[in-house]
Amino acid sequence: MSTLIVVAHPDPTSLTHSVAERLVGALPSDQVELADLAAEGFDPRFTLADRHSFRVAGEYPDDVAGEIARVERADQLVLVFPVFWWSMPALLKGWIDRVFANGWAFGVGEGSGIRPGLGHLTAHLVLLAGSDAGLYDRRGYHVSVETQIGTGILDYCGIQRGLTEFLYDADAGASDADIDTVVERVAAAIRG
Numbered sequence: 694m695s696t697l698i699v700v701a702h703p704d705p706t707s708l709t710h711s712v713a714e715r716l717v718g719a720l721p722s723d724q725v726e727l728a729d730l731a732a733e734g735f736d737p738r739f740t741l742a743d744r745h746s747f748r749v750a751g752e753y754p755d756d757v758a759g760e761i762a763r764v765e766r767a768d769q770l771v772l773v774f775p776v777f778w779w780s781m782p783a784l785l786k787g788w789i790d791r792v793f794a795n796g797w798a799f800g801v802g803e804g805s806g807i808r809p810g811l812g813h814l815t816a817h818l819v820l821l822a823g824s825d826a827g828l829y830d831r832r833g834y835h836v837s838v839e840t841q842i843g844t845g846i847l848d849y850c851g852i853q854r855g856l857t858e859f860l861y862d863a864d865a866g867a868s869d870a871d872i873d874t875v876v877e878r879v880a881a882a883i884r885g
C-alpha cells in the first residue's frame with residue numbers, strides 16, 4: 694500500500710498544510726509521499742506541449758511524466774486543498790488538467806467510448822472551507838463538489854471513490870480535535 698498526498702497551498706503554515714502533514718504522520722513513513730505542489734513549483738499552466746500530448750495520447754512533458762510516475766507508485770491518492778470559489782485552487786486544477794492526461798488517466802476505448810485508466814487508485818478528498826456546512830447544503834455546493842470532482846474527474850478516470858471530508862469555518866482556525874477527526878477518518882480508510 695502506498696499513499697500519495699497532494700497538497701495545494703502556498704503557505705506552509707496554513708491549516709491546509711497542517712492537515713496534510715498530520716495525515717503524513719498518521720501513516721507508515723515508508724508508505725506515504727507528500728507532493729507539495731506550491732513548494733515544488735509545479736507549473737499548472739496547460740501548454741502547447743500538453744495540447745500535443747492530449748492529441749497524441751502520449752509524449753508527456755517531463756514534469757508531467759514525473760507526476761505520472763509518482764501517481765503510479767501509489768494506490769491511494771489524497772487531495773488536500775482549500776476551497777476556492779467552491780472548487781479547487783487553480784494550482785491543483787492545473788495539476789489535474791496536465792497530469793490526468795489522455796492515454797494514461799483515460800483513453801479512447803472501443804467505438805467512441807472512454808476507457809478509464811486509473812482503476813488501481815482510490816482517491817480521498819480533504820477540503821478546507823471558509824463557510825459552514827449549512828451553507829454548502831443550502832446552495833448545493835456539496836452536490837457540486839461530488840459532481841465536478843467525484844463524477845467528473847474520479848469516475849471518469851475509473852478511480853475508486855474514497856472519503857470526502859470537509860473542515861468547515863477554516864478561516865476561524867480548527868480545533869486539534871476536529872483536525873484529528875478528519876485525519877483519523879482518512880487514515881483509517883487508507884489502512885482499510
Ligand SMILES: Cc1cc2nc3c(=O)[nH]c(=O)nc-3n(C[C@H](O)[C@H](O)[C@H](O)COP(=O)(O)O)c2cc1C
Nearest residue numbers: 707708709775776777778779821822823824863864
Ligand atoms: C481565493 C479564495 C477563494 C475562496 N473561496 C471560497 C469558497 O468558495 N468557499 C469557501 O467555503 N471558502 C472559500 N475561501 C476560504 C478558504 O477556503 C479558506 O480561507 C481556507 O480553507 C482556510 O484554510 P487555510 O488557512 O489553510 O488557507 C476562499 C479563499 C480564497 C483565498
